[in-house]
Amino acid sequence: MNLILIFVGAVLVNNFVMNKFMGCCPFLGVSKKTETAFGMGMAVTFVITVASLATYFVRQLLVALELEYLQTIAFILVIAVLVQVVELVLRKLSYALYQALGVYLPLITTNCAVLGATILNVDSGYNLIESVVNGFGAAIGFTLAIVLFSGIREKMEMSDLPAWMQGFPGALIAAGLMAVAFSGFAGLI
Amino acid sequence: MDFKALRKTFLNGIFNENPTFRLVLGMCPTLAITYQASNGIGMGLATTFVLVFSNLVISLLRNLIPEKIRIPAFIVIIATFVTVVEMVMHAFLPALYDTLGVFISLIVVNCIIFARAEAFAFKNPPLLSAADGLGMGLGFTLAITLLSCIRELLGSGTIFGTRFMPEWFEPMAIAVQPAGGFILLGLTLAAVTGIAARSQKRKEAAK
Numbered sequence: 001m002n003l004i005l006i007f008v009g010a011v012l013v014n015n016f017v018m019n020k021f022m023g024c025c026p027f028l029g030v031s032k033k034t035e036t037a038f039g040m041g042m043a044v045t046f047v048i049t050v051a052s053l054a055t056y057f058v059r060q061l062l063v064a065l066e067l068e069y070l071q072t073i074a075f076i077l078v079i080a081v082l083v084q085v086v087e088l089v090l091r092k093l094s095y096a097l098y099q100a101l102g103v104y105l106p107l108i109t110t111n112c113a114v115l116g117a118t119i120l121n122v123d124s125g126y127n128l129i130e131s132v133v134n135g136f137g138a139a140i141g142f143t144l145a146i147v148l149f150s151g152i153r154e155k156m157e158m159s160d161l162p163a164w165m166q167g168f169p170g171a172l173i174a175a176g177l178m179a180v181a182f183s184g185f186a187g188l189i
Numbered sequence: 190m191d192f193k194a195l196r197k198t199f200l201n202g203i204f205n206e207n208p209t210f211r212l213v214l215g216m217c218p219t220l221a222i223t224y225q226a227s228n229g230i231g232m233g234l235a236t237t238f239v240l241v242f243s244n245l246v247i248s249l250l251r252n253l254i255p256e257k258i259r260i261p262a263f264i265v266i267i268a269t270f271v272t273v274v275e276m277v278m279h280a281f282l283p284a285l286y287d288t289l290g291v292f293i294s295l296i297v298v299n300c301i302i303f304a305r306a307e308a309f310a311f312k313n314p315p316l317l318s319a320a321d322g323l324g325m326g327l328g329f330t331l332a333i334t335l336l337s338c339i340r341e342l343l344g345s346g347t348i349f350g351t352r353f354m355p356e357w358f359e360p361m362a363i364a365v366q367p368a369g370g371f372i373l374l375g376l377t378l379a380a381v382t383g384i385a386a387r388s389q390k391r392k393e394a395a396k
């Protein structure tokens with residue numbers, strides 16, 4: 001039951017993008033087309049889930065060695081390695097997806113949702129399974145937000161906005177309205 | 190290295206290529222912690238510190254770091270300075286440390302720092318890179334302090350905790366909530382774009 005609560009909490013109530021503002025860069029940068037947004041979401045989901053698993057053990061190791069202050073450096077290195085692995089695997093297994101994601105793949109390293117999720121796992125004192133569930137939920141929440149938002153942006157492309165509203169300003173206001181909708185989930189848990 | 194080039198690089202980060210308003214980078218901290226003016230300035234200065242030193246060190250090591258593993262190398266250098274900021278803030282500014290929370294560690298993945306390392310520090314001499322870091326950092330600080338002042342004023346009627354709004358003013362809670370962050374940043378960005386386009390036109394007309 002607790003696990004379901006953590007999952008729903010991470011996907012809807014504390015949505016990473018809409019509520020915690022993590023992963024805003026790809027959210028605004030890679031959301032022009034639904035297809036790439038979905039690909040990005042999937043790649044991020046994989047990285048966050050595996051990173052949640054890996055950093056749990058790294059954290060145990062750091063605690064055992066009394067090197068907790070190295071947490072930030074250790075976590076970001078683990079994430080960078082994971083992203084590199086994902087890149088290599090995708091290149092071998094699905095070259096089409098690898099090409100579609102292109103430059104966005106290495107950028108997952110600097111997606112603060114990944115590092116943010118792993119640090120929040122530590123801060124909330126989650127155990128191994130809770131960490132993985134929370135990471136997976138956060139990633140699904142990210143995917144949900146970015147795919148929905150890309151749908152809105154595809155429609156916005158056709159609308160006639162004044163010059164000073166085109167691009168980022170308009171997109172940000174649309175994101176704001178989406179955040180209002182997401183804040184409706186606040187009382188769910 | 191002449192002084193003129195340094196000044197030009199420094200001012201470039203504050204105005205022409207302001208990371209927040211012109212390049213639209215580093216959106217996560219810009220949106221997340223700007224509900225209070227003191228957060229804005231604290232975050233801005235912490236980021237500036239990291240930016241100056243990571244730019245400086247990366248530029249000093251630019252001929253030693255192999256092209257292929259530059260990204261992990263950048264990450265380690267940046268993460269080192271972020272850890273320094275984290276520890277100093279924890280020791281001397283515990284209140285700010287608590288309000289900024291996870292976002293201090295997340296300076297590591299602030300895309301402004303990465304972008305400057307990749308686009309500037311890896312290709313330019315140390316002093317110039319440090320000037321670029323300082324300019325970009327202060328440009329970022331200015332932008333998020335401005336945004337956090339607007340949000341605090343509308344959301345709680347205060348700036349830096351001092352009340353500025355008249356008695357009858359009812360604080361708009363949405364301004365300090367996530368949704369308000371997106372909307373107010375959008376409006377600020379629209380205003381800056383509008384003003385920039387106008388001054389551009391005026392310049393062309395003057396010619």
